Amino acid sequence: MAELQLSVNGETHSMSGERTIAQLLGDLGVTAKHVAVELNGELVPRTQHADQTLTNGDCLEIVTLVGGG
Amino acid sequence: MSTTLDQFVDTPLKVGSHSLSSRLIVGTGKYATYELMADALERSGADCITVAVRRERLIDSEGRNLLDAIDTSRYTLLPNTAGCFTAEDAVRVARLGREILSGLENPGANWVKLEVLSDTRTLLPDPVETVKATEQLVADGFEVLCYTSDDPVVARRLKNAGAASVMPAGSPIGSGQGILNPNNIRICLEYLKEGDPDYPVIVDAGVGAASDVAGAMELGVDGVLLNTAIAHAADPLSMAEAMRHALVAGRLSYLSGRIPKRLYATASSPEEGVISIRPR
Numbered sequence: 001m002a003e004l005q006l007s008v009n010g011e012t013h014s015m016s017g018e019r020t021i022a023q024l025l026g027d028l029g030v031t032a033k034h035v036a037v038e039l040n041g042e043l044v045p046r047t048q049h050a051d052q053t054l055t056n057g058d059c060l061e062i063v064t065l066v067g068g069g
Numbered sequence: 070m071s072t073t074l075d076q077f078v079d080t081p082l083k084v085g086s087h088s089l090s091s092r093l094i095v096g097t098g099k100y101a102t103y104e105l106m107a108d109a110l111e112r113s114g115a116d117c118i119t120v121a122v123r124r125e126r127l128i129d130s131e132g133r134n135l136l137d138a139i140d141t142s143r144y145t146l147l148p149n150t151a152g153c154f155t156a157e158d159a160v161r162v163a164r165l166g167r168e169i170l171s172g173l174e175n176p177g178a179n180w181v182k183l184e185v186l187s188d189t190r191t192l193l194p195d196p197v198e199t200v201k202a203t204e205q206l207v208a209d210g211f212e213v214l215c216y217t218s219d220d221p222v223v224a225r226r227l228k229n230a231g232a233a234s235v236m237p238a239g240s241p242i243g244s245g246q247g248i249l250n251p252n253n254i255r256i257c258l259e260y261l262k263e264g265d266p267d268y269p270v271i272v273d274a275g276v277g278a279a280s281d282v283a284g285a286m287e288l289g290v291d292g293v294l295l296n297t298a299i300a301h302a303a304d305p306l307s308m309a310e311a312m313r314h315a316l317v318a319g320r321l322s323y324l325s326g327r328i329p330k331r332l333y334a335t336a337s338s339p340e341e342g343v344i345s346i347r348p349r
Contacts, residue, residue, distance in 0.1 A: 009124045010124075015119065021168065022279050023226030026224075030125055030221050031134065032172075033172050033173065034125075034134050034136050034169070035169065036122075036165040036166075036168035036169045036172075038161075041161075043161075043164050043165060043168060044174055045341070046168065048256065052123060061124065061165075062076065062125045062126055063122050063123060063169070064122075064123065064124075064125045064134060064135075064165070064169065065120040065121065065122060065123075065134055065135050065136060065146070065148065065169055066098075066120065066121050066122075066123045066135050067096070067097040067098040067099065067100060067106065067120065067121065067152070067295075068096060068097060068098045068119055068120055068121025068149050068240070068296075069097075069098045069099075069119055069121075069149070069153050069243075069274075069294030069295075069297065
């Protein structure tokens, strides 16, 4: 199975096999409703998370809301 | 017509398409616990709260998210772009915030508190980048509430760039110094409300105590946004109450028409019928 190496929030994650964004969020235990995802600097709307397949070397930012002023 | 504090029902604070029943907007940062935050938000009477956008902590010891602690059906969330130092990053963060709020079906999805800072020590806003980001976000359909300095010229530039509200700082973020230059805030109000009296101007940042909130409202601003003054007070819950009352007191004082300041005294008791000998 192909190795998939991703940068997620600045950290390298290695896994085997294909993943969509929705699957990755599931693997990471992230509540999809609480986050927004950028793939290689471009926002991916949540409606496309299930269709967007990740490729080796992709860079993701997964952000949520935190306390702020 | 006279109004008591308890009876006073203010007109809503209108910003873009939003209508807020409280003119106090409070932040959600710096609280010791989520429980304390939730209680303080409630005691403040605010119906709009600010939030920040940050990387999801993928390995979290507590596993709790801010969104588990806030009743998002009760508050309009106002996402900020805090921590951004360029227009490009601010636009990026604003879009990410919009994406999260859309998913939550929160009415705050279409607006943003734009903050583009110049350096980490002063946290003063970068006016050039702020104007640039405002133009881009307005073009992208956002209602933009601009955090800025109290410079009236920059304030006017931001309004002209399409800002839904201009939010001059009273003093640096989290400094608790209050309104350092009320004259500049007055000129901001003159500039921004000229021929457009309903244009919303909100003092954002610098509040330390309830008197600062009352003082800001007495200048004629439409609202006050604060965070640290409640979150870091020794008793955040009673400070939240103090802020709520100060806002209403300051607002009523403004609406009631204060007396002009004079150099000399004017007696409150009648001159007529005085039996004492008066000095010349």
